[in-house]
Amino acid sequence: MRANDDEESGEETGTFGPLFDNRGTMAALATTNENLPAPPPRAAFLVAYDRLAELAAAARKPGFAVAVIDARARLAGAVLCEAGSPLTIGRHTKCRLQVPSSAISLRHMAALVLAEGGAPKLKVWDLNTKLPFRAEDGQESGALASDGPTYLSIGAYALWFLPCSPAVKWPERAGDAWTSMPPRTFVDRRAPAAADKRAGVDALPPPRLRGGPYRGLEEPSRVTTQASPLLLGDDEEPEIAWGTIRLQAGMAKAKRRVSAERLEQGLLIGRYERCGLSIGEIDRNVSRVHFLLVRIGADVWAIDTGSTNGVRRNGRSIEAEVLADVDRLEFGSRMILDWHRLEHPEA
Known part of the structure; x- marks a missing residue:
């Protein structure tokens, strides 16, 4: 890497x-x-x-x-x-x-x-x-x-x-x-x-x-x-969650619920504060702006935004792909993002 x-x-x-x-x-x-x-x-x-x-x-x-x-x-x-x-x-x-x-x-x-x-x-x-x-x-x-x-x-x-x-x-x-x-x-x-x-x-x-x-x-x-991709840090928990995102780096974990409307707006993942899901300096092999999660129609896409070390799914590098309802992405040297689409939206 x-x-x-x-x-x-x-x-x-x-x-x-x-x-x-x-x-x-x-x-x-x-x-x-x-x-x-x-x-x-x-x-x-x-x-x-x-x-x-x-x-x-x-x-x-x-x-x-x-x-x-x-x-x-x-x-x-x-x-x-x-x-x-x-x-x-x-x-x-x-x-x-x-x-x-x-x-x-x-x-x-x-x-x-x-x-x-x-x-x-x-x-x-x-x-x-x-x-x-x-x-x-x-x-x-x-x-x-x-x-x-x-x-x-x-x-x-x-x-x-x-x-x-x-x-x-x-x-x-x-x-x-x-x-x-x-x-x-x-x-x-x-x-x-x-x-x-x-x-x-x-x-x-x-x-x-x-x-x-x-x-x-x-x-x-x-x-x-x-509107621009969402800054989750400035957003309240959604009234109706369409899915959950879990970030993990070693023992550190964070979980976030996100609505369909907010996911349509897009979520940026990376080290920069301007990212909706900012990981700070936990992993220096994560780019400042690493990839984008965004809902297009009924699909959730993961789009690599020109990262240095890429995004991996099932062990292979991806550029832009539709995620399954339950899916996992790996990026940087030890970062994991788990996506789980809820079968019945939470109220």
Whole structure:
């Protein structure tokens, strides 16, 4: 097992892999970019489109091509995220998509693509950072679900998520792709009382081309914004428990009941105080932000958020998997998390 490299990469420096076209140092990139706003949706899309379309054409199953564009409208990195594979975005070398900015956390965001009826569905979570992402409607969000093209910004950087599958062929030209996309409808679920539905976005026109990938689609795509993953330390015991989580490290044990609604919001596990289940310094081989537990529909997912030493289930490493009703995860050098879904919710 490798020693935890969270501290090796540090909070002020980072090492960047071959994803970047601009291979400058952190200091140089921070100087040129961080005081500038993120490029707006259309400008960012036109810059990234050729690479996004190239990745989309390579998709063998439903997924999203994802690109990062810096404040000077330069492509900073791009990856293909197919159904069932997680994507962590941040400065850490373990992140599949790295953002070269000291304003970005080592592990800043996590995304997961699901396939429903052959169509890709996107889930994104801010990992309880001090710099939440903004959706295309300009509102800060802690989590997001989308079934179509999605623009996000974090600090001086823009991200585009372009849906793709073997059945979808995007236009050759970026301008044609832009005008062929459906408008987005935003639904705000960040607070229980919020029922704000904003139809469309001024910057994005309705489809006009007849040969685009969304030919015949009359309904707009849907973007749902939600609250950040839960901080259990600030939350009361649920009135109705949907399951129990037990953490164990040697003789030390802790148990917590959690509701279905709160689990849908997500639980971060790691050494950082920003994690819903923070283990402190009990195990230095646990990353600061190690993995996410989150309910999606009837399933509870365990998603590795770019940890250094990984998450193990039944002795094998996992990236993103649905847990059984009674399941066990191992992480770090001696940490155990037991999940137990209650057959009949407790009152």
